[in-house]
Amino acid sequence: MIGRLIDGRYQVRSLIAKGGMATVYVATDLRLERRVAIKVMHDHLAADERFRERFIREARSAAKITHPNVVNVYDQGDDEVFAYMVMEYIPGITLRDLLHDHHRLTPEQSIDVMDAVLAGLQAAHKLGIVHRDLKPENVLLADDGRIKLSDFGLARAASANTATGQVLLGTIAYLSPELVTKGTADVRSDIYSLGIMLFEMLTGEQPYRGDQPVNIAYRHANETVPAPSEVNASVPHELDELVAWSTERDPELRPADAGVMLEALRRAEAELGQSARPVDPTTVLATASQSDVEDTDPTELALITSQMSSASSPPEFSDGHVEPFRPGDSPTVVGAPVFPETSAAELEPSLPQATSTAEQGASKRRTLGAVIAILVIALVAAAGGIGWWFGLGPGSYNTVPEAVSLTQADAESAITAAGFSVGDVTQEFSLEVAAGTVMDMDPQAGTSLAPETPISLVVSAGPEMLTVPALEGLTLEAAESAITEAGFTYDQATTLRQFSDEEADVVIAATDTTGAPLPSTLAEGQPIRLVASAGILPDVAGETEANATKLIEEAGLVVNVSSREFSASVASGVVIASSTTTDPVVPGDTINISVSKGPAPVVLPNVVGAPIGEAIATLEGLGLTVGHNVPPGIVNDPNPVIKFVVSTQSPAAGVEVPAGSNVTLTATATL
Numbered sequence: 001m002i003g004r005l006i007d008g009r010y011q012v013r014s015l016i017a018k019g020g021m022a023t024v025y026v027a028t029d030l031r032l033e034r035r036v037a038i039k040v041m042h043d044h045l046a047a048d049e050r051f052r053e054r055f056i057r058e059a060r061s062a063a064k065i066t067h068p069n070v071v072n073v074y075d076q077g078d079d080e081v082f083a084y085m086v087m088e089y090i091p092g093i094t095l096r097d098l099l100h101d102h103h104r105l106t107p108e109q110s111i112d113v114m115d116a117v118l119a120g121l122q123a124a125h126k127l128g129i130v131h132r133d134l135k136p137e138n139v140l141l142a143d144d145g146r147i148k149l150s151d152f153g154l155a156r157a158a159s160a161n162t163a164t165g166q167v168l169l170g171t172i173a174y175l176s177p178e179l180v181t182k183g184t185a186d187v188r189s190d191i192y193s194l195g196i197m198l199f200e201m202l203t204g205e206q207p208y209r210g211d212q213p214v215n216i217a218y219r220h221a222n223e224t225v226p227a228p229s230e231v232n233a234s235v236p237h238e239l240d241e242l243v244a245w246s247t248e249r250d251p252e253l254r255p256a257d258a259g260v261m262l263e264a265l266r267r268a269e270a271e272l273g274q275s276a277r278p279v280d281p282t283t284v285l286a287t288a289s290q291s292d293v294e295d296t297d298p299t300e301l302a303l304i305t306s307q308m309s310s311a312s313s314p315p316e317f318s319d320g321h322v323e324p325f326r327p328g329d330s331p332t333v334v335g336a337p338v339f340p341e342t343s344a345a346e347l348e349p350s351l352p353q354a355t356s357t358a359e360q361g362a363s364k365r366r367t368l369g370a371v372i373a374i375l376v377i378a379l380v381a382a383a384g385g386i387g388w389w390f391g392l393g394p395g396s397y398n399t400v401p402e403a404v405s406l407t408q409a410d411a412e413s414a415i416t417a418a419g420f421s422v423g424d425v426t427q428e429f430s431l432e433v434a435a436g437t438v439m440d441m442d443p444q445a446g447t448s449l450a451p452e453t454p455i456s457l458v459v460s461a462g463p464e465m466l467t468v469p470a471l472e473g474l475t476l477e478a479a480e481s482a483i484t485e486a487g488f489t490y491d492q493a494t495t496l497r498q499f500s501d502e503e504a505d506v507v508i509a510a511t512d513t514t515g516a517p518l519p520s521t522l523a524e525g526q527p528i529r530l531v532a533s534a535g536i537l538p539d540v541a542g543e544t545e546a547n548a549t550k551l552i553e554e555a556g557l558v559v560n561v562s563s564r565e566f567s568a569s570v571a572s573g574v575v576i577a578s579s580t581t582t583d584p585v586v587p588g589d590t591i592n593i594s595v596s597k598g599p600a601p602v603v604l605p606n607v608v609g610a611p612i613g614e615a616i617a618t619l620e621g622l623g624l625t626v627g628h629n630v631p632p633g634i635v636n637d638p639n640p641v642i643k644f645v646v647s648t649q650s651p652a653a654g655v656e657v658p659a660g661s662n663v664t665l666t667a668t669a670t671l
Helices: 049-063 095-102 107-126 177-181 187-203 213-222 237-246 258-271 290-295 357-363 368-391 408-417 476-485 545-554 612-621 632-636
Strands: 010-018 022-029 034-041 073-079 082-088 092-094 139-142 147-149 306-308 333-335 421-428 438-442 454-460 465-467 496-498 507-511 521-523 529-533 558-566 575-580 590-598 625-628 643-650 662-670
Touching: 010 034, 034 049, 049 073, 049 082, 092 095, 095 139, 095 187, 107 147, 107 187, 107 237, 107 258, 177 187, 177 213, 187 237, 187 258, 237 258, 408 421, 408 438, 408 454, 476 507, 476 529, 545 558, 545 575, 545 590, 612 625, 612 632, 612 643, 612 662
Parallel strands: 421 454, 496 529, 558 590, 625 662
Antiparallel strands: 010 022, 022 034, 034 082, 073 082, 092 139, 139 147, 306 333, 438 454, 465 521, 507 529, 575 590, 643 662
16 A cells, blocks of 8 residues: 555555554645545455445544544545545654553643543534544644544444444443443543543553453443542542543433533633643643743743654554554654653653643743753753664664565565564455465554564465355245355356246255355355246146147247147147156247147948948947947847848948048848
């Protein structure tokens, strides 16, 4: 991604941080010639409509808020397969970094940070937007002293307060009791999170800890947050009360919104004798130069130091994923952040002292000698920092080589050749990346790191082998659901249909794309082809030719009269039998039918001169009827006294007549 031009406008320069949902880069807006931060959604998540909607919701929620203490959103769009969001670039560190390095803040410094955060959050609450993920990772401390609230990834309208399916998407340490127990959130849920954050700034630790997230969630829902002064005796009573009010388990008992809490904070500040707020309420991290010291009344000087520091605490994205900051990921020279006060004896060359504008009121009462002493210490610390920078720090770092798309063996060789070590190697299934190929690495290529730093790799294990579900006997609709739920793909256009003993649209077989039977397991995402019944072949024997033709054609088949035959048992024009021409039979195939012509014709034999009884028996045996003028008793008498012999017959012998025709005989008596 480094060096890529996104949407023809944003030139990606370097990596800031990577989360489970997106990666943030420093980029240059070529159109407006300014530096921006661009948040790019991971392409495998961009295909998921649920994640894409959440990402777009973050951009829209943040874009609605215009306030100096909220990170501005400039643009949002799509570039090929991924979605992105363009934001204001804030060089500096996070509040989490500050707490990680200095454990806790003074009450004055905590008030300054909370004042700025509440001011920005108040603007969101006025628009009916609930942040839902307030924590130190989402509070940015800029080089120039500004404080910005970021990451509205879980933000929602206050009216849409149900967190269905996402109850614990926020960081568990800051979740309100109602989110844990009911899955609902409103502006007072944000107030609870800020109360926990204020407790952490004052004490250096979170009020609840546990081995499992569920234990922490249980304590949020069932315990009262202790007073910060129980952990840090220097916390004043006024701030104890503010923490207690904002962390009431019952939302109705908390401040109604950020504006109400901001008023309470400023009243507490006044009671504590704080100095007037700065002219620009968005800035609490002020800086000054040596010339400022020389030109300013010593009684009005603030303590000034500078710190060479790189971010050392892992920022956490709204989806809970933690990705460490590393040297080179973001600007490392930060001017006068709000650090806890330290004595001269505690100062070390690599960790210079710092103050905030909240301490300027107190510094006005200090003497010029004290200011000069602190400046000398700062210079010594800076000199030590420079030595560390080029000796052991980022000045001596190597650049991580690109390992993605290499085989595991080649990637490990490249890493060790660059002076690093190979860290954890994990495998993940992938449909796109060949087995044994590196899919991802941590830290990313191009990062500057100390020699021997371990580089972790994610190697593709290829597609996952999944169990093929039983499909025969299911309807097509049920089979399609079973295929997709099992992790395979199905295209209706590939379905084959053939006539069978099953009703139409019942699966009679499943194959791969070549037509071969399916094995018991198949690679994830592989296509499955179904063979479905086209219905039962119509039985047309005994139907008239016209009706048989209609039934066959309605089934999608073609009729062919293959023969017309005489039949003594089947009436003329009726189908004697049908037969198929293919196996299996599919729509469009031909069905042969045989149609009866009725009984076959009879050629009359010559019975003239035969006894009348014998002649009658012969003709009737051929399916003919016989008429005669001889008394029946004479005909049926086997030993008549007077014998009658046929003298003539009509029709005459040799004539062809239809079966069942009548033949008339004339007989003459004889002795």
